[in-house]
Amino acid sequence: MAKQLIGKMVIGQSGGPTAVINQSLVGAILAARKHACITGILGAHHGIAGIMKEDFIDLTTQSVEQLELVAATPAAALGSVRLKPGRAECEKVFEVFKKHDVRYFFYVGGNDSAETAHIIAEMAKEANYDFCTVHIPKTIDNDLKVTDHCPGFASAARFVALAFMGDDRDNNALPGIKVNVVMGRSAGFLTAAAALARQSETDGPHLIYLPERVFNVASFQQDVRDAVAKYGRCVIAVSEGITDKDGNPISTSGERDSHGNIQLSGSGALGDTLAALVKAAFPGEKVRVRADTFGYLQRSFPTIISPIDAKEARQVGDFAVNHAATTGAPGSVSIRRLSSVPYQSECFITPLSSVAREATEMKDEYINAAGNDVTQAWLDYVAPLVGELPKIGRL
Template sequence: MSLKQSGNLIIGQSGGATAVINASLVGAVEAALADQRIGNIYGMHHGIEGLLKEDIIDLSNQPNSVWSQLLHTPSAALGSCRYKLQEHDLEHTIEILRRYDIRYMLYIGGNDSADTAHRLAQAAQQANYELWIISVPKTIDNDLPFTDHCPGYGSAARFLAQATQDSTMNTLSIPWHYPVKVIETMGRDAGWLTASAALGKRSADEAPHILLLPEQPFQEANFLTQVEAIYKRLGYVIVVAAEAIRDEKGQALGSAGQAGVDAFHHPLLSGAAQYLVELVKRELKIRARFDKPGDLQRMSSAHISIPDRDEAYLAGKMGVQALLAGESDKMITLVREDQPAYHCTTGLADLSKVANVQRLMPDEYLTEDKTMVTQAFYEYALPLIGEPLVHHTQLEMTRIRR
């Protein structure tokens, strides 16, 4: 397409909200307000599902103070959705866009949102409607291809790394009470988030001791052997497991707790941590418990990574600039520069190559047994979480004897 006319812009947020998704919204709105080629700025209330209902918000006349405050506000200010466009929705969506003279669209989301944006770009082209669509990446799963990392991941990784250290301190205070602890993380098919729990680990004996990633089939006998060996050596074991880990037959652990599927047919899982706890208690006769941070790992405003927030803002801003440059059917990417100090710029990737594609943890980031991360992962992930984590101090247990 060639850029022939000005028009209105609409922005949507989709999928699981993060601690910094609103920073992308702020970056986009502030860039749009500064350019006269964009008329009105609209927001989809609850993503594409809201647009189909013509539930549209005016973003052009918000109080100026809103944007500086939203920059630090977790969750999706516009409201999110998990709606898969049906074939009959495409024509209806284009009709709505025509009616509101919307020529530019930004959709902030992950894999499934990229699919939505790609299908709308194709539908607009088939309908001979001049529409420019850019996808702005967002996912704590960090599994989008062609981008070094995804906005949202750094903050969730920071939360989990710190939470693992903090939770371990409770175990250390009374290790015989529940000497085995399982911390369950989000992460549908990729282990990036689970791996981040190790970012506070400074030695082999420090927690976490075992990582269970969804890419690696769970081997019960190996797991029990490993837990027992660590328990005998240290007196306690901290395991971090993805909610979607599967056995060697591809069956999700604790799948009896599966609560159906979402609109994109992804399983809604619950029960992996409980399964592991019951396994340890039954087979090793060791007391065990689990922690499930749940939404906190996506929403903790106290653990927002400053680089993550800044890059989320940049991705939204560059999304608008890409639209105005005539780019469409693309996703903004983060490009790590080869410099001594960590620095990222942005690029573009074709949505046809992004939609419904996942980037899994590469082997170079995992030890040979696939249950811990390597130095290469630390070098990759530590810059993304911002300021150094809090490392806790323990007393020297020098006992007094008479």
């Protein structure tokens, strides 16, 4: 039942930034300016953390020109936060919302942000406070449930594909064995995008290892020996989240992040460990082995932006606000793919509970039987999102 709420809106950004997260922010702001029922637009600095401190910026007056510049700039312009709030913190947030007559809350983030939005929505319901909260999806990991894919993923995937394309040419020029570690704790989507770098049968990456499959050191070493025998070189894509049969990381820096998770990014530990394993696979031989860890570059690189990703990131922000202003109903914005060729999609609303907390992984049909590469089904899924890539010239 449609119910129009009259009051202010708060928008915040949460979790790891993406190259297009500001498109969603600007999409939401511009949509909100068209709805008279939204009486003010407050941006929260650093998400939930800023709301608790009432650290807001008024977003009603910026020029469209300034906002468009923000939209095209990577990483969360409002500031982001890594915080899974508990009940007490959500209550504090709810208090602030009531104090400022906030009736709409838009949270741009991943499944943890959807969970936060869900808790606050439930609180409002219990308190009989007319309130609408909509989660706006973003994550380079592409691991949200329900949606076909997540805004932010395709641009990061484009970076990974281009990086492998260039690095494979580099490796072709100076042959050796190259390990590239890509972000992705539990889902291999981003690492799997490396396969888009291939334009001929001998192009790398020649091997792809994903967190969805157990990483076996002996199989890995044999795979590399086989690839070197076949291609005279080997480029390897590895997800930072690979684990052994007991679920333990292959290598880490030993540090933990603010969620208590083992720190995977921002360290060269896994790459260096894998390089040592590769060297050990060629005893007595002189092999050139190098490892790079793509690190934070892949999620915030300016100019490497998928046009479809930018467009959809804008759309989910716009859709969230229009949905909230016209229905007053909570939810999470998802993307439905209508067709891959030509690529077409539409937004729809799914319950917050269907997206909150849990995440997805790559489908089995996207991973080859040996667990060291992807399938054509994966390429068919990912290629339209990433957009056209430059053609490799060769002699």
